[in-house]
Amino acid sequence: MDIQEILAFVALAIALAFLIRKFFLKKKKSDKNCGDDDDCGCH
Amino acid sequence: MVSNQNINVALIGNPNVGKTSVFNQLTGLNQQVGNYPGITVEKKIGFCKLPNNVKANILDLPGTYSLNASSIDENVVIELLLNKNDKLYPDVALVVTDVENLKRNLLLFTQIKDLEIPTILIINMADRMAYKGITLDIPYLEEHLKTKIALISSRKGFGIDALKKLIVNYKSISSEPCLNASSIDPEYFNTLRKTFPNQLLYKLWLVITQDVNFLNLDRKEIRSSFTKSHSDLKRLQQKETIKRYQFINDVLKVGLKIDETVAKDFRSKLDRVLTHKVWGYFIFFLILFVIFQSIFEWSKIPMDFIDSTFASLSSLTADNLPAGVLTNLISQGIIPGIGGILIFIPQIAFLFMFISILEESGYMSRVVFLMDKIMRKFGLSGKSVVPLISGTACAIPAIMATRNIENWKERLITILVTPFTTCSARLPVYAIIIALVIPDNRVFGFLNMQGMTLMLLYLLGFGMAIFSAYILNKILKIKGKTYFVVEMPNYKLPLFKNVGINVIEKTKAFIFGAGKIILAISIVLWFLASYGPGEKFNNAEKIVTENTKENPLSEAEFENAVASQKLENSYIGLMGKTIEPAISPLGYDWKIGIAIISSFAAREVFVGTLATIYSVGGSDNEVTIKNKMAAEINPVTGEKIFNFASGISLLLFYAFAMQCASTLAVTKKETNSWKWPAGQLIFMSGFAYVVALIAYQILK
Amino acid sequence: MQTTLNSLKKGEKAIIKDFDIDTVPLKLLEMGCLPGNLVELLQIAPFGDPLYLNINGSHVAIRVETAKEIEVDIIKTNLW
16 A cells, blocks of 8 residues: 555545534534534534 | 633624624624524624723624513523623623614613623714714713713724723723612512512512523522413513613603704605515515526636636646545545535625625515515515525524514424525535526526526525415414514615625635535545445456457547446445436436435535546546536437436426435424424425426426 | 504504503513504505504514504694
8 A cells, every 4th residue: 555545545534534523423512512613514 | 712811791782783883893803603502593702902901702692672582592692691600791791772773772771781780881873863863962871871881883983992991991880770670560579579688689580581591590489489470470571661661761851862853864765665565576576686697697707717727726736746546536536526615605605795785784674574464375474584585595594593483383384494495505506507508698688598597496496485385384283473573774884894794704604614524525425436346346447348349449438438437336336326216217317316415415515526426437628517517428328417307307306305404403403393304304305306307207 | 443553544643552461562562662652654565564663763563463452542643
């Protein structure tokens, strides 16, 4: 595996982590405090 | 940042007194917009540098007519003012009033004063005093209202420095109340005082009459011993209001003089035209027409520019970075993904600009007045017009804007039908498909066909919203008191600064909110499209060579064939092929199917998804997203994928389908039940499928 | 028969006499709709509803059904 491929997969991991946090772990967060979020899931 | 050393300042006032302009004047672009915990009420905090190196956190509270809350937004104000432990509890309250509506605006002021918070009275729009023949006796008013007055004009920007000085010296401001609460009903309040000797009487009164959380007192305890019937309470509230007005009238009799002979009446002339039974509607539709035409026309040049910039950026990176997986990810996944977000900035900025101009100018209330009778026939209220129009920006704030509809049935119906209005997330999808399937011709020399189609789609959205409201009105059996009170504010020329800040804030929220999702999805999509399982993907070159043994392809053709063989057998291709039977009757291929599925994260992801899929699989001749889509051809029939029939079918699908998880969440929050969002999802999406199916089958 | 607010003609003024406290919303009271205050009918929306009023200096629109609950004494215009 060359360096490019490793970096690309790191990007994939970050993207997946972000999406999972945004759509599956959203519930808990928004019930407690939504004030830190930019727009509370608008769009 | 919110810091404990800073002074906490709360900005309070009636709607339409220029509170937001004062906020913008004090804070400039130093603002943070968020939400109150657990509820979707917008929370705006700004930071302001005051003289003597003092800093202040300025909290812009929702507009309210009094402390007798009738909505969640207004509740926020009371809850904050009653809770001394809140980290934003104000050291000083600024009550903003409009010099032309001083009498009514002072009602709220006297209530805030009775909470014994140091209060500064801001009399705004002072630049209009001469015009309206108003003179004020400031020292007299200050003495009798027991406050300091800042006479300002947030439009012209004068008086702001004096106001800042007053805020710094807030400790010198009296916190003595204006009105003795016990005078409302001496007997009742005396027993109250005896039971709770350490509490402020007016606070107790608020806790009894309102539905607020009050941390220092157990409300149930008060309630049980001091319960009064609903109408008794209201009688007392009426008495309170009368007392307050008596006090205000007495003060203003000396403190405010109006020379009617000097006053100019611009409002009634404009009202006569704008609420006229013919001209009123004509002007309203003309305004809508101009808005939708210009969104399309004015955005075209910047949009094309962004599109081609990103296309050349993409090929530039592909050519200049060392070849490899990361370079491909950047040039085929990330850059088209970012381009797919930024391309819609022009249209979204224009849309938010128009909506905030309509609201700022005071015109929106005239539309409410004009439309109420008609809307009631469909089970809606005149006030439903505001959510329906602001729904063209985003359904989420629009659904929140239904809170000032007093009748529950009208409000529920408005919430349920608002997602039919064409939100800004649909705009990207419409824009690109219209550009592909509708000719760029002009009818009668000035009507742009593409602009007309866009306008028709907006009308279709409104029409569908109203039609379903009519049906819901027949089905839903909810009885409730109907009442309707809407303030008709004075006309104002919208302030460039207010509109500008609003547009910047909203556009930023779009880019960083939706943008992050779109970017992440395009990265994931690129991987799914670039990797695949099994022989068919890994040995694509071999398979293509064997299949084309008889008529060998040119080198470019060969490469294209390999790329599409790979794409079809990649992970995403296999997923798409699985759902293809369900969507091919609608005229879509599997690539569109993937784009539709990813649209459930956010509708505007559609374009970015197609851009990524086509970048991975497509030819390099076509660089921009639009051209790539135009060049797509169905391998079986040889027809264009985006033809008139499939284009119309897609437009209709996006017009009706419920594809926004955030809207469903807001509906759940506002209706307190999963029943309604579930209904929206099933009904809207099912209907969209059927309509798109019929349209394609007829047109193909 | 009592005169109620909805029977005003465009441009007519009246003094608010009394109303049913349970049906008239508190918000309207806060806008200045209280016994003894002056009210003027500024505009009637197309199709006759709602009514655009100047109540004690506040400009508000209310529906006819609410206006029916508010008793008024019409001020004869020739006196003004």
